[in-house]
Amino acid sequence: MATGIRDKVAIIGMGCSRFGERWDCGPDDLMLEAFEEAVADAGIERDRLDAAWLGVFYDEQNVSKSALPLSMALRLPQIPVTRVENLCATGTEALRGAAYAVAAGACDFALAMGVEKLKDTGFGGLPERTKGTFEDLWQPGFTPPGAFAQLAASYAAKHGIAMPDLKRAMAHVSVKSHDNGALTPKAHLRKRITEAQVLDAPMVAWPLGVFDCCGVSDGAACAIVTTPEKARELGRRDAVMIKALQLVPSNGYELSHAGWDGAHTPTTRAAARRAYAEAGLRDPRAEVSAMEVHDCFSITELVLMEDLGFSDAGRAPFDILDGAYDRGGRNPCQTDGGLKCFGHPVGASGLRMAYEIYNQLLGRAGERQLASPTLGLTHNLGGIPNRNVASVCLFGLSQV
Amino acid sequence: MPGIAAFGACIPRLRLARSTIGAAMGWANKALAAGRGERSICSWDEDSLTMAVEAARDALPSMETRAGVGQVTFASTTHPFADRSNAAVLATALGLADGVHAQDAAGSQRAGTSALAQSLAACGAPGARPTLVVAADRRLAKPGSDQEAAYGHGATAVLATPGDGLATLLAARHAAADFVDHYRASGEPFDYTLEERWTREAGWFELVPGTLRALFEDAGVAPADVHHAVIPAPAATARRVAGLAGLREAALADTLSERCGDTGCGHPLLMLGAVLERAAPGDYVLLVGFGQGVDALLFRVTDSVRGFRPRRGVEACLAVRREETSYTRFLSHCGLLPVEFGMRAERDNRTAMTVLWRKREGITGFTGGRCRDCGTVQFPRSRVCVNPECRRTDTQDPQRLAESTGRIKTFTEDWLAYSARPPLVYGNVAFEEGGNAFIEFADFEPGEAQVGMPVRFVFRLKDVDRVRGFRRYFWKAAPAGSA
Secondary structure, eight states: OOOTTTTTOEEEEEEEOOOBOOTTOOHHHHHHHHHHHHHHHHTOOGGGOOEEEEEOSOTTTTTOSSSHHHHHHTTOOSOOEEEEOBTBTHHHHHHHHHHHHHHTTSOSEEEEEEEEOOTTSSSSSSOOOOOOTTGGGTSOOOOHHHHHHHHHHHHHHHHTOOHHHHHHHHHHHHHHHHHHHTTOTTOSOOOOOOHHHHHTSOEEETTEEGGGBOOOOBEEEEEEEEOHHHHHHTTOSEEEEEEEEEEEEOOSHHHHOTTOOSSSOHHHHHHHHHHHHHHTOSOHHHHOOEEEOOOSBHHHHHHHHHHTTSSOTTTHHHHHHTTTTSTTSSSOBOTTOHHHHTOOOHHHHHHHHHHHHHHHHTTOOGGGOOSSOOEEEEEEEEEETTEEEEEEEEEEEEEO | OOEEEEEEEEOOSEEEEHHHHHHHHTTTOGGGGGOOSEEEEOOTTOOHHHHHHHHHHHHSOSHHHHTTOOEEEEEOSSOSOSSSOHHHHHHHHHTOOTTOEEEEEOSSTTHHHHHHHHHHHHHTSTTOOOEEEEEEEOOBOOTTSHHHHHBOOEEEEEEEESSOOSEEEEEEEEEEOOOOSEEOOTTOSBOEEOOHHHIIIIIIHHHHHHHHHHHHHHHTOOGGGOSEEEOOSOHHHHHHHHHHHTOOGGGBOOOOTTTTOBOGGGHHHHHHHHHHTTOOTTOEEEEEEESSEEEEEEEEEOGGGGTOOOSSHHHHHHHSOEEOOOHHHHHHHTTOSOOOOOGGGGOOOOOOHHHHHHTHHHHTSOEEEEETTTOOEESSOOSBOOOTTTOOBSOEEEEEOTTOEEEEEEEEEESSSOOSSSSEEEEEEEETTSOEEEEEBOSOOTTOOOTTOEEEEEEEEEEEETTTTEEEEEEEEEETTTO
16 A cells, blocks of 8 residues: 555644534534634634635535535635535544645645534434435435444344343443543533443333433534644644544445344454554554544444454453453543543544544543553444444654 | 136234224224224235235245236225336236236226136137236225224235136126225225115125026036135125025135135135135135125136145235234324324435336345356345455346345344334345345334344335325345244
8 A cells, every 4th residue: 555644744733612412503603613722722823724624414404515614604715625524434534635635735734624513403313314315215214323233233143142241341331431521521421320320221222222322412623734844833843643544435245245244344444454554553452542433332332342453353342341441441442431422413523533632642631631642543433334434543642 | 718826815914803993992883892803904014015015925936936927917996006007016026027917906896806807818818828916905994983893904816827727717707786885985095884784685685696696507507516605795694695696605715804804805815715725626616706796706626726835825824913902003004193203204205216217126126136257146236246356347147035035134123213113123134145135124023033033025115205195115024934
């Protein structure tokens, strides 16, 4: 493969709105809230931006298509703006556009913005949407929890683990994220919960109960990226650098081929392989200090620990129960509460994950700060297990 | 002589006990409180068309058995479409050849027997090919009406053949009479039904015996020699008709009223199927259809009857049952109770007809692809093979999957998704031949699905487009043993 973008792009400013049910805010308000923080953090004038990428997923429901929502909301100075969408990897896709533009030398400063305004639908859960004129003719009228619940049934069958035992490990995933969310001021859900609460919660899609599902939130997050040279010119000595940024969509294998067992996500494995190669990472368990993975549902995070190489096959439930992914564990996961508690405004999520890694690497994570983290990982799984887009990014603190 | 070469049935699995109807509606109609037995009811995703497909598949289980079918007639008084050939959907779902003559028949409770008589007559012509007749009804009835208890939902398929078949036609007689014992105006949901005593005495007793006399004269058979008489009337009425026509009372076929109710224009054929399942070679079988006139057909059973087995048959269909204990859920399935299903039920189910046309073989005919180069079976069929080791272009032959079986690979019971019968159950299913389908399940109650469980595929309603009055159909995975 080509050399990739390792160490070619520095993040010099990030911002994130408070996530939650922002009844008082539209998408323009949320974007501005994130942007003002990022631009102050970067220490540059808005007019120095050369281009911007807007990531928003549920366009029919809220923000509307094209570059206009971002350009209008921030009154951007007549620069190229591109809207991107790639399911739950949308925010990461926006970052990819901005990072690639900088790495290519086309821009000195680029903005990646992700936003979603989900709480204008009038009902709980994610909006209903078409899957395509052909897919609608045959695919089940699924919901995200129902689609991800599939992982649990097949994981339990594949590894011969009893569902109550799997449920207990899944419950720990949520309990851990609520512990972290309680320490995160901008998070949507900030109350601690107990394993018993998780296990006794009403069923949403068997075997997922309410506490196995992430929040449905409004929010925006953004990053300003530049070259290491420009970062140095701005007086930075250490900067958060992109070490790898990879993205792999399904090609139909999981949906149509008998070979997929339904208990893992091949796209995550492929994206991780590519990202680890791009960053020169050999042992993720030893080298990754913090990670934000796509915990849309507790079972997703569990399966991902194996797909990303942090747990051996069939061992994720045990590693989880042993605390390997707790804030004080071997590979702290979702230190800001994750999708589960920080919230999941779809288009913003990839950038919100990067925001937490950025803050951890810079030592700005407050009560939940990890001891001297060096390398952070973010991961998105957009779509559903048999038809998805996976992204894996690695970020590290380097001298510029 | 033309005859019947095959038959099959579809009785929806759900049954509503008449005592359940009585308990709910006895306050309005005291007679309902005395109801015995049970009636068959469609789930939300079954209608005349889906039952017709399943009945035809029961009669002709393999693609080989369907190969020679030249014509298919779909008789119903409750076709889902008034102007869109329901029979063409049926033919596509069955995978019949493009040159098949598909037509709908309708208009009375004789639609099924008349279609069969016509098909048998056509089979007498030189060069005639086998003709499939499918009769199905899903009649609605007002809550609290006698019809609500009397009616059932179901479908029957009969294959008419130029050869003698299992039962050879000896004679047929017909009578037309605008005897309005009931009617249903176009676009109206319910029948308007006249007094039962008048129907019996001025209808059955006056109109039927004369037609039967002429039939027996034509055939040169004495009525008393008939072994099985299909008279789709209430038992007491049928007994009196038998007496008037010279038939033995013992020859009267079971009306199945306590097991599934009167399934409409397919009901005489359903009773006929039940008869053929236990008839002996040489038996005479009388078939009567009644509805603004009379159809009367006389058959003689041949030796071939011993060799024929539908996939499942009438008796087995009747045996596979699940009691619907909720009267209000029955009403909701009939569209007679405006249940609040939440905003998710507002999802726009517009169908792109251009896409449905392009993909008709895949969707309506549930046909995937098999790669000629690597043998990989896949759904949906695509230009490029999905096997990562192959990925060749334009190497896939059509592979019909509707008759396949599979095993559940993953599933969920989704209480959040919209379903007219929550939860929505769906998952990934691995086909016996290889390949995977992400598909909705049918006929699984909560707690029944398990990873690894065998499934078969059934033709069902997938979505209803309430805005545009369209219904779209696809296949669903059902428990292998039950459907």
